[in-house]
């Protein structure tokens with residue numbers, strides 16, 4: 001199995017690495033486009049093309065060690081001692097990634113086009129379209145960013161439960177500061193790749209126009225990593241398409257830039 005950035009053994013073994021890339025190629029409930037199970041391999045493949053120097057942090061993040069592993073059994077994913085970045089797979093994996101974490105003082109930051117707050121979808125409660133509703137049942141400290149597609153039931157749920165939802169129309173001046181104010185000290189970040197504008201990430205199953213630009217997401221991440229303790233992340237719902245190199249490469253780049261931000265925050269190098 002190829003590892004992230006195709007790093008040599010001493011920079012990618014389990015023992016010495018500070019970062020873990022967890023491939024979770026789960027696809028059980030996708031409703032529109034299909035193929036998200038192929039995303040982990042496509043992102044790893046694209047990561048081989050990354051340059052090793054990170055401009056923003058003036059560092060070479062791969063030196064902290066990046067261990068790559070695969071998880072196919074969703075039932076009992078144990079927390080990692082490393083900084084874990086999971087790559088899906090469909091969005092429903094996020095519930096399994098979060099449920100065994102310590103929920104104390106933890107908030108969930110979701111970047112997504114969709115609210116994913118439906119109680120049930122196509123007869124299933126474990127659907128990708130219900131994942132934030134399931135998470136809400138174990139941790140109601142949810143902040144959503146980039147939302148631009150949902151139904152009336154979800155709107156009602158957001159209002160009744162005071163979920164901190166930043167619709168695309170709320171992304172204006174000072175929005176990053178406002179997002180930060182909703183977060184607790186510890187933050188788990190889940191990024192549904194359809195939160196981006198389809199011109200940035202065309203390869204998703206349910207593309208929605210008028211999404212986030214790369215630099216908007218990066219700027220938000222930079223502030224969250226600087227001001228909070230990010231305990232883990234996932235990148236989900238990429239659906240690789242033949243001939244599109246942009247989507248997996250952009251995802252790999254954002255993963256690497258996230259590793260750089262974590263490294264700078266923790267003074268790992």
Ligand SMILES: [Mn+2]
Nearest residue numbers: 091112116192
């Ligand atoms: Mn989603």
